[in-house]
Amino acid sequence: MISRVADHSFWVGRYLDRAESTARLLQVTRSLAFDAELTSLECWRPLVTVSGQFPDFSERFGADAVGDGETVQRYMTWSPENPVSIRSSVRSARETARSIREVLSRDIWQATNELFLWFMGEEASARYMQDRDDVFRQVRASTQLCLGLVRSTMLHDAPMDFLWLGVLLERVGQTARILDMHHHMLSGADAHHQILQTALWLSLLRACSGFEAFMRRNHGRVSRGAVVSFLISEVAFPRSLLYCTRSALGVMRRIWPGAASDGALDAIERMAALDAWIVKETNEPAPDDIHPLLTHVVDQVSLVCQAVQHGITGPTAPLEVNTSAQQQ
C-alpha cells in the first residue's frame, strides 16, 4: 500500500474518533454541570486541560474564562483555531478522507462528507442554539456510523488496518485523558461527599461509553478502584487502555509481519512494552499514582504514533517532502 495513503488512512481514523470523543466529553460535562454540585470552574476547566489546549485557551480568552461553560463549549465545538475542536476534527477527517477516497468505500466517504456538510451548514449552528445535546449526539452518531462502515464495507486489509490503528491509538490517549480529567475533578471536590463521588464516577463511565458494560461486570457496585481498573485493564471493554493497546499491537503485527523497517520495529516494540507495563503497573493504583501513570501512558502512545509514521514510510528512503496529514 502506498505510504502516503497509509499515513492518511491512519489520520482519518484518528480524526473521526477524536471528533466522537470530543462530542461525548462535551455531552457528559454538560450533564455533570447540571446535576452535580461542582462549581462551573471545576466542571469545565478539566475539559480544556486534558485536551492539551489550556495554554491556547487562556491566551485567547484569559485563564478565568475556563470557568465559563459557554466559552469552553464554543471553543471545543466550533473554533477553527482550536485544532482539537469538533469542527477541526470533522473538517480534517473529511479533507483527509477526500485525499484517499479511492481506498474508502463510497458509503464511508458519503457518511463523512454528509457529516461535514451538515456540521458546517446552518442547520447545525441553529440546532446548537436550540438543542445542543442533539448536535453532540448527532456528531457521535455520524462518526460511529463512519467507523462502523469502515469495518463493514472496506476490504479488511492494509488500508483498513492503518485506519483502525489510528482509531485505537487515538482511543488509548482519549481514555487516559478522560480518566485523568475526572481524577482532577475528584481531587478538587469534597472527598467526603459520597454522593458527589459516585456521580463523578458514573459520569466518567458515561464519558467512556462504559456505563452498562461496567455495571454488568460489577453488578452495580461503584467504587473508585473498580472504575479505575475497569477503564485501565478490562480486556473485554473496547475503550479500556489494555483492550486498545492489545488490539493495536495485533493490528501492527498484521501490518508488519516480517522484517519491517526500523520505524515499524520500534513502533511494535514500544507498543508491546506499554502493553506489558499496563498489565504490571496498574493493578489497583493508589489515588496519588493515577496522574503520573496516565501521563506515562499518554507520552508512550505519542511516541508509538511517531514510530508508526516512521514505519509507514517503509524500508525505502523517507518521503522527500512531508506529506503527512498530521495537523496536531
Next chain:
Amino acid sequence: MIVVTLRSPHGVRETLAVNCIPVIPSLLDGYKPIPGTYDEMVDVEGKPRAHARTAADLLRNLTGDEFARCQSLAELALAQQGVTFSVYSDQRGSEKVMPVCLVPRVISAAEWVQTEKGLVQRLRALQMFLDDVYGEQRSVREGIIPANLIEQSRQYIPKLRGLRPAGGIRIHIAGVDLIRDPAGTLRVLEDNLRTPSGVSYVLENRTVTKRVFQHAMNQSGVRRVDEYPTQLAETLRSVSPRDPETATPVVLTPGPFNSAYFEHSFLARSMGLELVEATDLFVDGNVVFVRTTEGPRRVDVIYRRTDDAYLDPEFFRPDSLLGVRGLMRAYAAGQVALVNAPGNGVADDKATYAYVPDLIRFFLSEEPILQQVRTYVCARKDDCQYVIEHLGELVVKAVDEAGGYGMLMGPQSTAAEREEFRGRILADPRRYIAQPRIELSTSPTWIADKRCLEPRRVDLRPFILSRPSGIWVLPGGLTRVALREGSYVVNSSQGGGSKDTWVEATR
C-alpha cells in the same frame, strides 16, 4: 408512477412520488426554441423530434413543482457524494458541485453510428500524425502542414523525436468537442488529446438520472455508459511494457486541490487502481517505483492527469520541484507507459486543428466523415488580415489555452476588448486563430428561479479510448450546457453545467 428516494442530510429518507398521469400545465408547454437555432429536443414548430419522444413525454408528464423537487434532490445527492470540481481562479479549497440539469440530451441511434465512425477516423489520423511529427515528418516535407506551425507550437517537444512509446499508442484517451450548427450538422470544435476531463460527470449524471427517471430510461432504451472504467483499465493494461495480466497501472494526480481531483479519485476507485501523487513515485535505474508500506513496488503504466511540464523536472523544468525525477528517462527506455503520451499537445493545438481534414486525407486516403468549423489561422498572412478586419464577427481563441480562457467573443465584445485583441494578435499571430461564431444548438434546460424550461446552448464531448487492438468510443459523452442566458461558453469554470446524454439503442 415514479418513486424517487434520496436521503436528506441527517434526516429521514424523503420519498417523492411523481405522478405520471398528464397534469396541466406541463413542463414542455410554452417551451420555444430560439429562432435560427437548432434545438436538440423539439423541431421549429415545437414538436418533439422522433428520437427524443420518450424524453419529451417524460417532461410533458411533469409539472414545474414536481420537476423542481427532482432537481433539488438530485443536486443534494451530488453534494453529499462530493461530486465537485475546484475552480482554477481560487487558491485552494473552493469546491463546487458541478451544476447538473436533469433534462437529458438525446442522440438518435443513426446519428451516433455516423458520429462514432467519424471519431474513430479522426483519432486514427491524429495518432498517425503524432507518430509522424515525432518521426519522419513526412506530412511536413510534403507540405500538408507548415513546418513552423509545429516548431513554434509550445506543446511540441523536439527532444522526443525518434522515440516510440511503450505499446505504440499516443492518444489513449481523447475527448473531442462537437457542436451542432443551425442546419443540424454536428461539427468538431476542438480536439483534447492531452488529459481530457469530464468523464466522471457522465457516469455520475447517469447514476442520478437513473434514480430519478428510471421509468423513462427503461422505455427509451438508452445505451449504457458504465463500462467506461473497465474499458479504461483494459486500455491502460494493453500498453504495459510487461505482462498486461500482472501489470501495475496507477493514476497520477496533482492532488486534492486540482480542479479535476474528484475525477482522478473517481477513476482510480472505479478501476480499483492506486491513486498516486508525484512524491509517491521514484525512479531507480530507469524503472519507476511507488513507495509502499511493504517497500518499493514497480509501476508499469501511469495514467497521468498532470501536464507535460510537471512530469519530470529533470527533463522539463530544472528549476521545478514538482514531478518525478527521471520519469522521462524511464519512459524513453520503454520501461513505463505514460498515458497519454507526452507531446500530444502539438496535435490538439487550435492552429493544427485547421489542418486536420487534410491530415485525414493524407494519412488515410479517406474523406473526413465529421465536419469542422471554418478556421482562420493568424499565422497565415491573409487569414490574419481578415481576422483583424472582422474582429466583431469572429470568435478569437489563443491556440494553447483551454477552459474558455483567452477568448474574444467578437459579437458580444466591447470596442476596448477588440482593440486589446488586435494588439495581441499582431504581436504574436501564431498564438491565435479565429472562427465564425456558430449558433450552437440548444436543449431545454431547467431554470431554477423561473421554475420552467428554457433553451440553453450545449456542446458534446465524446470520449474515445485507443489501444493496440483498436478504438472504443463511449456512447454519448459529456453534454455541457451554458447555463447563463445568451451565453455560448459551456466550461464548468465559467458557469457551465452538464446534462446526461442519452444515445438511443439500436433496435
